[in-house]
Amino acid sequence: MLEDSVIFVENLSYTRRRHRVLYDLNFTLAPGATALLGHNGAGKSTLFSLLATALKPTQGSIGLQVGSQRVDSRRQGKQYRKHIVLVPQQYRPVPGLSVEQHIQYVSWLASNPSSKANRLAQEAIEATSLQGLVDRKTTELSGGETQRLAIAGALATGARTLLLDEPTAGLDPSHKDAINQLIQTVGQERVVLVATHDLYQLDKIYQHVLALKRGHLTFSGQTYDFLAPFSGSPQQQAPAAFNYFIEQ
Structure with missing residues (x-):
């Protein structure tokens, strides 16, 4: 907690x-x-x-x-x-990395040691329901998936x-609903x-x-x-x- x-x-x-x-x-x-x-x-x-x-x-x-x-x-x-972490409207993930690698990298950039960065990244992947996309390249994501990636990266920093x-x-209605549900969930602790x-x-x-x-x-x-x-x-x-x- x-x-x-x-x-x-x-x-x-x-x-x-x-x-x-x-x-x-x-x-x-x-x-x-x-x-x-x-x-x-x-x-x-x-x-x-x-x-x-x-x-x-x-x-x-x-x-x-x-x-x-x-x-x-x-x-x-x-x-x-x-x-504190800011997620801009036009989020540009690191090209060439997989979803999992990108989230780990963002966590490491926030000065988290490797073991903690990996743990926070896994927690962020689960929180944003990205488990099925961990091996996909960041450049292959849809707009809604990219927004989930952006929020996952923010969570992986450990910021409150x-x-x-x-x-x-x-975003289309289905992706919009998914992001809104994620905002509700993340807001329970942050x-x-x-x-x-x-x-x-x-x-x-x-x-x-x-x-x-x-x-x-x-x-x-x-x-x-x-x-x-x-x-x-x-x-x-x-x-x-x-x-x-x-x-x-």
């Missing part, structure tokens, strides 16, 4: 070339799946880059707590990065926080933040929602509270909530 981890974001702002991209964000990410909603240009990618330490905040702080240990992303960056950027974009435009089954996949509108956080809380003010079924509530918190 993994130790619980929690992400703390406090007064986070980011300015690029005198243009403010994010404004004073405050939120907490606990274990579970959280949907990050917002239009293109709302600041989702910038937020992911800040959480992954690819960018430095203009103001504010990002911290990670694992058990009783609090780690600051700036002052203890190397230690912080051990616990996963940032997934549009993991179901462009913090999983998913940037998505897909409102289908929002209430079933995600426990929490963050809504961004032009760099401002307009909602942070449980999915139930995001949907509850609006009438109808969850499939009717989700677009209404999106319209209220993001469109208006």
Whole structure:
């Protein structure tokens, strides 16, 4: 059983070339799946880059707590990065490697010793149901299989926080359902933040929602509270909530 981890974001702002991209964000990410909603240009990618330490905040702080240990992303960056991994939308696996070799390689890149890397890779293969594809070359995978490989690699690092950027974009319904089920499963023990435009089954996949509108956080809380003010079924509530918190 993994130790619980929690992400703390406090007064986070980011300015690029005198243009403010994010404004004073405050939120907490606990274990579970959280949907990050917002239009293109709302600041989702910038937020992911800040959480992954690819960018430095203009103001504010990002911290990670694992058990009783609090780690600051700036002052203890190397230690912080051990616990968080970003999976980009356009994931490009290493060509020439098999699925199993690729996952082992990603785990090794995360500074896991060989024995631990192999163990984490096997656990990740099982968690993502890739057992039947371990010998297939990464370049021979479908889009849905590549996304499962990407998540498997993230799990194999041993990180407790996963940032997934549009993991179901462009997938057919069956592969989309498989990825959504995987998000639910992975979120049982880890913090999983998913940037998505897909409102289908929002209430079933995600426990929490963050809504961004032009760099401002307009909602942070449980999915139930995001949907509850609006009438109808969850499939009717989700677009209404999106319209209220993001469109208006």
